[in-house]
Amino acid sequence: MTLAELLPSIGCSTEPVLEEGLWPDGTRLDGSDLVIGGVPASRLAAQFGTPCQVLDETTVRTRAREFLKALPEAEVVFAGKSLPCPEVYRWMAAEGLSLDVSSAGELALARAADFPAARIVMHGNVKTGEDLKAALAYGVSRIVVDSFDEIAQLGALARHGQQVVVRVTPGVDAHTHAAIATGVEDQKFGFSLASGAALEAVLRVVEQPSLRLVGLHCHIGSQVRHVAAYEETVRRMVGLIAGCGVRIEQLDLGGGFCAPYLPGESSFDLAGFAHRVRVALNYECAVHRVPVPRVLVEPGRSVVANAGVTLYRVCAVKRGTTRTFVAVDGGMSDNPRPALYGAKYAVRLVGRGGRMAPVTVVGRHCEAGDVLASDVVLPADVHAGDLLAVPATGAYHHALASNYNQVGRPPVVAVHDGTARLVVRRETEEDLLRRYV
Numbered sequence: 001m002t003l004a005e006l007l008p009s010i011g012c013s014t015e016p017v018l019e020e021g022l023w024p025d026g027t028r029l030d031g032s033d034l035v036i037g038g039v040p041a042s043r044l045a046a047q048f049g050t051p052c053q054v055l056d057e058t059t060v061r062t063r064a065r066e067f068l069k070a071l072p073e074a075e076v077v078f079a080g081k082s083l084p085c086p087e088v089y090r091w092m093a094a095e096g097l098s099l100d101v102s103s104a105g106e107l108a109l110a111r112a113a114d115f116p117a118a119r120i121v122m123h124g125n126v127k128t129g130e131d132l133k134a135a136l137a138y139g140v141s142r143i144v145v146d147s148f149d150e151i152a153q154l155g156a157l158a159r160h161g162q163q164v165v166v167r168v169t170p171g172v173d174a175h176t177h178a179a180i181a182t183g184v185e186d187q188k189f190g191f192s193l194a195s196g197a198a199l200e201a202v203l204r205v206v207e208q209p210s211l212r213l214v215g216l217h218c219h220i221g222s223q224v225r226h227v228a229a230y231e232e233t234v235r236r237m238v239g240l241i242a243g244c245g246v247r248i249e250q251l252d253l254g255g256g257f258c259a260p261y262l263p264g265e266s267s268f269d270l271a272g273f274a275h276r277v278r279v280a281l282n283y284e285c286a287v288h289r290v291p292v293p294r295v296l297v298e299p300g301r302s303v304v305a306n307a308g309v310t311l312y313r314v315c316a317v318k319r320g321t322t323r324t325f326v327a328v329d330g331g332m333s334d335n336p337r338p339a340l341y342g343a344k345y346a347v348r349l350v351g352r353g354g355r356m357a358p359v360t361v362v363g364r365h366c367e368a369g370d371v372l373a374s375d376v377v378l379p380a381d382v383h384a385g386d387l388l389a390v391p392a393t394g395a396y397h398h399a400l401a402s403n404y405n406q407v408g409r410p411p412v413v414a415v416h417d418g419t420a421r422l423v424v425r426r427e428t429e430e431d432l433l434r435r436y437v
């Protein structure tokens with residue numbers, strides 16, 4: 001196979017065109033510069049430094065609206081863990097979405113954004129006493145319980161009929177990476193449907209005078225491509241609703257809707273999902289003679305992933321024995337996803353084109369596995385000082401970032417209609433030193 005034949009399959013195109021679906025809406029090339037949200041990447045890098053996580057507000061809001069439009073009868077709950085940031089939570093509140101938080105820390109961000117408590121759902125397979133107390137103090141409308149211990153603890157702490165949802169493990173394989181497959185048996189999340197634990201959990205909640213059961217929840221995994229997995233989930237969950245003999249007002253189907261990371265990958269079939277889930281739900285409820293519950297969905301990745309672009313500066317180029325390593329000023333501290341899930345990314349050099357050659361883009365951290373993108377193509381003369389842009393970095397990047405090697409986490413810069421503003425500032429050495437006693 002020639003390199004030209006190989007190039008489309010290894011992460012980047014040789015053509016001066018942008019890979020469809022990967023970049024924020026409206027991203028365009030201006031000469032060889034990349035314009036995101038109306039702001040040239042070269043200007044963003046000069047103003048905010050690198051690495052820098054750029055987030056296009058219009059794309060985030062558009063994806064949020066697409067969910068509301070596709071599922072007008074549902075409550076759309078943004079999975080706050082995918083991009084924990086008060087400014088993003090404000091956009092979601094303004095668009096009419098609800099918010100899921102998984103800790104007192106995420107709830108603190110929601111509070112900072114004045115997110116209405118009536119639209120907050122708290123999750124987490126472990127909620128400490130502090131998490132539960134913070135949720136009760138803010139008055140979050142629903143707490144999703146995930147263990148018998150938690151039901152007892154929440155029952156003792158709560159007052160005034162706290163609304164509760166029971167997390168169920170439906171036993172559905174979503175065909176995604178094992179680390180993010182949460183619908184199958186034999187993992188830490190939820191109460192197993194097959195073993196009868198889910199039914200037992202429903203009954204335990206009902207027994208607690210301070211709790212009011214309003215719904216059932218399930219989340220089969222993340223980066224899920226197949227709508228059929230959700231259809232099967234609906235069938236199983238309605239079976240449980242029918243079998244438990246308790247009125248269930250809400251059925252939360254979780255999130256997990258996939259986003260494209262590489263050229264040629266498609267977005268989640270939202271219209272297909274909405275239609276097939278609606279049909280399955282109405283049919284199953286009719287068969288079992290139970291009222292149709294209100295559906296909730298909890299998208300995270302599919303709302304923010306493709307709104308984000310990370311900018312890196314090339315620091316060194318090393319010609320290895322079989323590969324060329326392009327080393328940048330970030331790495332697994334701002335993107336551990338390749339190391340965690342074998343995630344693949346496309347990369348584009350900003351400011352220049354030319355004859356392309358395969359390279360491996362690596363980070364600055366003390367691990368051989370600190371690889372951001374293997375076997376991508378960049379101009380053959382890539383050199384120190386070049387600017388690289390990596391699309392599809394809006395979800396679980398800021399959220400998963402660490403301080404490995406005492407490297408400060410990058411800023412998040414929101415772009416919108418030609419303007420750029422900091423929504424998370426860069427972490428400084430001073431920030432890092434402040435924790436040491």
Ligand SMILES: Cc1ncc(COP(=O)(O)O)c(C=O)c1O
Nearest residue numbers: 079219222255256298299300301
């Ligand atoms: C309970 C729950 N809801 C929603 C989500 C959001 O998932 P995604 O970002 O894949 O849509 C997650 C994360 O997987 C989750 O654990």
Ligand SMILES: N[C@@H](CCCC[NH3+])C(=O)O
Nearest residue numbers: 081180222337341395396
């Ligand atoms: N952190 C995962 C997603 C986890 C989903 C949360 N339950 C990722 O980056 O793909």
